[in-house]
Amino acid sequence: MADRPAGRPLHHAAGIGPLTKDQIFEFFRILAEDNPEPETELEYGNAYQLVVAVALSAQATDVGVNKATRRLFSEVTTPRQMLELGEEGLKEHIKTIGLFNSKAKNVIALSQMLVDDFGGEVPDSREELVKLPGVGRKTANVVLNCWFRQETFAVDTHILRVGNRTGLAKGKTPEQVEAKLEKRVPQPFRLHAHHWLILHGRYICKARRPECWRCPVEHLCSYRNKVMEQPVAKGKRVSAPSSA
Numbered sequence: 269m270a271d272r273p274a275g276r277p278l279h280h281a282a283g284i285g286p287l288t289k290d291q292i293f294e295f296f297r298i299l300a301e302d303n304p305e306p307e308t309e310l311e312y313g314n315a316y317q318l319v320v321a322v323a324l325s326a327q328a329t330d331v332g333v334n335k336a337t338r339r340l341f342s343e344v345t346t347p348r349q350m351l352e353l354g355e356e357g358l359k360e361h362i363k364t365i366g367l368f369n370s371k372a373k374n375v376i377a378l379s380q381m382l383v384d385d386f387g388g389e390v391p392d393s394r395e396e397l398v399k400l401p402g403v404g405r406k407t408a409n410v411v412l413n414c415w416f417r418q419e420t421f422a423v424d425t426h427i428l429r430v431g432n433r434t435g436l437a438k439g440k441t442p443e444q445v446e447a448k449l450e451k452r453v454p455q456p457f458r459l460h461a462h463h464w465l466i467l468h469g470r471y472i473c474k475a476r477r478p479e480c481w482r483c484p485v486e487h488l489c490s491y492r493n494k495v496m497e498q499p500v501a502k503g504k505r506v507s508a509p510s511s512a
Contacts, residue, residue: 287435289454291488295436296457298484299464306463308414310334315390315415316382317341319400320350320375322407328365336362347379347388374402392416406442409462419458421449426469427462433473435490436465 287295309330312318317337325333340361344350350358358372365371378400382388390411391397397408409422421427423442427449431437437448453461472479480486480494 285435285490286438287488287490289452292436292452293454293457295434295485295488296453296461296464298488299468300457300460302484303464303467306460306467308410308463311337311341313341314345315411316347317345318415319378319390319397319403319407319411322410323375323378323402324362324365324371326371326407327367332365336365347382350375350379351383371402377401378403390415392418394420405446409446413459413462417459421446421453421462423449423462424466425475426473427465429475430465430469430473433478433489433491434485 310318310321310325311334312321321333321337324337340358344353355372355376358375359368362368362372381400382390385399386396392412394405394408394412397403397411398405406422406424409420412418413420413422423431423446428439428442428445431439431445431448437445437452439445439448449461457464468485469475472483478491478495479498480489480491481496481498483489486494486496
């Protein structure tokens with residue numbers, strides 16, 4: 269892992285604006301040090317199963333998708349096997365997932381297209397992936413990054429929130445945040461950047477109450493409403509030690 273030269277801490281005053289290049293490097297250096305090889309929390313065994321899992325994960329949790337796909341993926345490993353299972357059979361496997369009816373229809377349709385147009389193989393380009401029913405830019409970016417090891421930024425609600433809160437990549441839409449990340453994330457962090465940001469948003473920089481008191485990059489963050497008091501038993505609160 270690359271290191272930046274030793275020097276003064278790169279503190280960032282609340283609400284000042286976007287992070288500087290040095291602050292961005294330090295931001296990812298810290299996240300990388302804590303988790304050198306981050307991975308998606310979705311379970312899959314090959315590129316096709318990854319496409320299906322990510323398509324099913326829209327408006328659903330990874331935990332919920334994994335529970336539904338464990339038995340499914342033990343039986344189905346290729347698009348041809350999915351077509352043999354059929355839409356109704358697929359629904360039985362994924363009925364605990366939100367929007368399972370429309371998702372089942374899309375999975376069958378994308379499986380048919382993979383068989384008809386791609387010889388049953390998952391393509392390795394965004395342009396081809398987004399042609400598949402139910403596969404948008406975010407899903408394509410996840411597949412390209414996780415399976416084909418391409419430097420893509422799959423912006424979900426977590427990354428949208430973290431990018432704006434921290435000042436790392438501000439934007440009103442996922443596309444705007446993705447464009448900022450493309451420009452601003454340096455090497456050697458580009459391959460894993462979106463995983464670090466997703467996990468950070470999922471477990472620390474939470475939507476309703478960010479846990480700033482335990483955030484390793486709090487001193488770099490531009491969020492104005494930091495929560496620096498950790499909830500404790502019986503309604504008591506205790507202030508976290510200063511990160512300065």
